[in-house]
Amino acid sequence: MREVSVSLGSRSYPIYVGPGILREVGDLARRHLSGERVLVVTNPTVASLYAAAVEESLAAVGFVVRRAEIPDGEEYKTLATVAALYDAALGAELERGDTVLALGGGVVGDIAGFLAATYMRGVAFVQVPTTLLAQVDSSVGGKVGVNHPWGKNLIGAFYQPRFVLADVRTLATLPLREVRAGLAEVIKYGVIHDAAFFAWLEANFEALLKLSDAAVEQAVATSCAIKAAVVSADETEKGLRAILNFGHTLGHALEAATRYERFVHGEAVAIGMVFAARLARRLGYFEPAGVERIAALVRRAGLPDAIPPDIAPEALLDAMRRDKKVAAGQLTFILPEAIGKVRIVRGVPADIVRSVLVEY
Known part of the structure; x- marks a missing residue:
């Protein structure tokens, strides 16, 4: 233990x-x-x-x-x-x-x-x-x-x-769908805080999907240690803790726009992580190779990596504007700069978000 x-x-x-x-x-x-x-x-x-x-x-x-x-x-x-x-x-x-x-x-x-x-x-x-x-x-x-x-x-x-x-x-x-959904959050920790953990996931993903005791214990303990460090530094989300919301701005919007009936949470977050990576690339923060590494790991987990075409971009924008993390009407995203490092970006222009939603 x-x-x-x-x-x-x-x-x-x-x-x-x-x-x-x-x-x-x-x-x-x-x-x-x-x-x-x-x-x-x-x-x-x-x-x-x-x-x-x-x-x-x-x-x-x-x-x-x-x-x-x-x-x-x-x-x-x-x-x-x-x-x-x-x-x-x-x-x-x-x-x-x-x-x-x-x-x-x-x-x-x-x-x-x-x-x-x-x-x-x-x-x-x-x-x-x-x-x-x-x-x-x-x-x-x-x-x-x-x-x-x-x-x-x-x-x-x-x-x-x-x-x-x-x-x-x-x-x-657990149903396999729930295991896959949980892996979205595991992937998140590698992107936001630990490049070596992300690389470990790339090397050990099959063992995780098979629920090997050793692999799952390592993934859970490492994920908890990363979150514990962030929470210990910023319990009530005044600054650093916001990085834990990587993928969640769009993820929560997808859940709300579909009345929580279409996606389980990890599926929505998976789509949100790939979207955030693409948005970071559009804004010049992130390299294409990093976008593909995140998308590839999401796909290996059996998770969706794209917004279904029947969900309107405007519905998602409206839902994002109602998110509790919005301040003064400005959209906030957690965007990767590299695997293992993210930044909090406030005031992302809605027209840029819309354009990535449309192409995504």
């Missing part, structure tokens, strides 16, 4: 990564938590696979465990779902010293985290991500929240977990 630290002073916490470590959650919880009750928030699919192991591990060390299941899908990442969870927490007699544990993918983690941040002005929170996307991205860094019809994650908070446990063997039960 590897341990990666997120350094945030008194709110620092560990990320545990390894194969077959799910049943250690109880012992780790006793190490990091002080309350007696744990509300496990999950969905029916994940519950049928992993809830028993988690709940037995927690009960074995003396926790009183209750479960709340929410529907599976991005369309349920709403305030209405959170309201139902408040009822569940109150019914479970959860007190201020107790804990909410998220067991599932990014939707479960975001909703459960928002519940923890707001219930009784904040209770302890634990992330046990079971998808690759959640293990390498959404479970780390403390961003929690829900969607609004006008855009993704417009309602939320920064609220850090007490610890994160990523058992890489839970990925074996």
